[in-house]
Amino acid sequence: KQEVTQIPAALSVPEGENLVLNCSFTDSAIYNLQWFRQDPGKGLTSLLLIQSSQREQTSGRLNASLDKSSGRSTLYIAASQPGDSATYLCAVRSLLSYNTDKLIFGTGTRLQVFP
């Protein structure tokens, strides 16, 4: 059974720092992996989708990498800002779940960026 883990559960950093959020999964037979952002009391906003054949995806100050063989993905945030404060979730779509919206989610990393 696929399990997704995100460590640390919470992170507090000063503004301007570059930081890395980690996501690990137990079954490497994945179709793709998606990173989301969730603000308190709000829905999930998609940040990056990385296919199993890709090593990384970039959007602005965000860069997601994927190492399928080791079961790990990282989300790199450059020059963090207070507006980046949110919970970051990763979710895996397994190969067997291709053509469905059956994603397995981690429990998230709660990020606080202070001025």
Next chain:
Amino acid sequence: NAGVTQTPKFQVLKTGQSMTLQCAQDMNHEYMSWYRQDPGMGLRLIHYSVGAGITDQGEVPNGYNVSRSTTEDFPLRLLSAAPSQTSVYFCASSYSGAGELFFGEGSRLTVL
């Protein structure tokens, strides 16, 4: 562009009551799904649909019912609410079932 719209945003029920959470999307997505989010457990899939008239169970389907009569709408019905169904419910949709998932703002349900 409204995206995925959920109603109501907040609801309080008594044990045994029934209700329907509404979800509508205007992106012409074939794939829609319902997740629940509980503290410390992440999001878990309740039911999903790969097109009008086609639904299937997810990880935690007990106590919930769905139907998909149109591409745009995917309501979630609680047949007889229980305190264990206190949660935040999210509706999501995607174009292909293999791509990016888009979420609504959530419906916070409390069952007393």
